Amino acid sequence: MNKVNFDRINFTPAATLRAPTELAARGLVPVEHLAGLEKVAARYAVAVTPDMAALIDPDDPNDPIARQFIPSADELITVPGESADPIGDHAHSPVSGIVHRYPDRVLFKLVHVCAVYCRFCFRREMVGPGKANALSEGAYDNALAYIRAHDEIWEVILTGGDPLMLSPRRLAEIMADLAAIDQVRIIRIHTRVPVAEPARISAEMIAALKVEGATTWVALHANHPRELTAKARAACAGMVDAGIPLVSQSVLLRGVNDDAATLEALMRAFVECRIKPYYLHHGDLAPGTAHLRTTLAQGQQLMRSLRGRVSGLCQPDYVLDIPGGHGKSPVGPDYLSQANSPSSEGELHAETRYRVVDYCGEVHFYPPEP
């Protein structure tokens, strides 16, 4: 029997900054902006952990860490196309807490709280105190029953909110419940905690992540190389040393990581930490986030630059979550195009020639001229 008690979520310590007045007292926002920022905070949750606050240079108006966590009046501007559910979670939610978008995997949204609240969050209308309710005991049981009843579900992705806001004890119970389902072989945890609040990655938390009967993967969300502090690196090393593979997720953000040097440093830092770069997400159409989005063309140009600067080990997939719930598609630049037409439609044979672009941007033909 499942013993759910989501009251056991450990909230971040009191030193986390949650109100614009607290941000102003720390010199992170000008006092004259407080009235506007109170409106933002009334709509979207605010939390800046001590670890993240310490990374912000209050004298830099363009600080890339501040841009991610410090609210801005620009968030009150919603542009056409932005939506409260930009990637279509609701359209694929058969029972509360589950999103079943692809056949072999589900998202399992356990909690709606995070250590920090990212200003570009694609679930910003659903996360934070006072947003969606935490999953009730009955809803948790229903979600497990749904997974149990679907033999095709090979992977369960714990997301939210941030699943590492749960206590190690509760997390271990959930991991055991999932691993007891025969077809569930992989449990993937999406988290920002190892960078936002690395002290939570205790020996108990690492032990809770490992479970008999399923393989755990952790996907770390970080967007700027400065987030990978010594404490964050130690937290990640603790997980990798325990045999838990890590991959990265980053969001391409204007004024944070939308230049080749920063992206290069971020990807190199991941690999140095034994974290395989996995996804670079194009910014989702979440309300009030236009000031943080790049264009797709800029993203493709950055990916071209990255290809020329770092090894394949450091290359993430640049992906777009198609609005409406149609899933992710790779949207990186094309390096291959057909140089002539095959003799009949759809038939690829020895006469087909391709134009292929190398890492310096030069064009070649394949096969080469005899």
Ligand code: SF4
């Ligand atoms: S940690 Fe993830 S879910 Fe939480 S606010 Fe940031 S992007 Fe959203």
